[in-house]
Amino acid sequence: MFALGPNVCPRVKRWESNADRDILDAEHQAYARLADPVTHRRVVTFEKRDRFWILEDSFTGSGRHRFEFFFNFDVGLEAGLAADDIVVAHDQHSALAVVPISGHALDAKIA
Secondary structure (H helix, E strand, O other), X not given: OXXXXXXXXXEEEEEEEOOOEEXXXXXXXXXXXXXXXXXXXXXXXXXXXXXXXXXXXXXEXXXXXXXXXXXXXOOOOEEEEOHHHOEEEEOOOOEEEEOOXXXXXXXXXXO
16 A cells, blocks of 8 residues: 555555445555655555456645656566556456546656
8 A cells, every 4th residue: 555664654544345346545644744744645446346446646735746656566567658658567367557547747657
């Protein structure tokens, strides 16, 4: 969920699990140390019947900030960057598409 350091102080706001979906809503305070503090909230939803995941990140605070997101894929997966900053990772058995949806400009790259 988050890289947990000693200053993170994660808090689960909601956990729900039923036959249709699992939802975890959590936040952390690791960026409270900044001159303009920010709270990072992530809602992870697994739609069981349709078999897809949704990760929603929100940042609450003041001032201007730059955010970087990293998705690390397992060894053996091929990852490529498609149109509209969509990343597709696959092997011979399965595939995963990471589809960013944001009102902000993104700069996606494979490192």
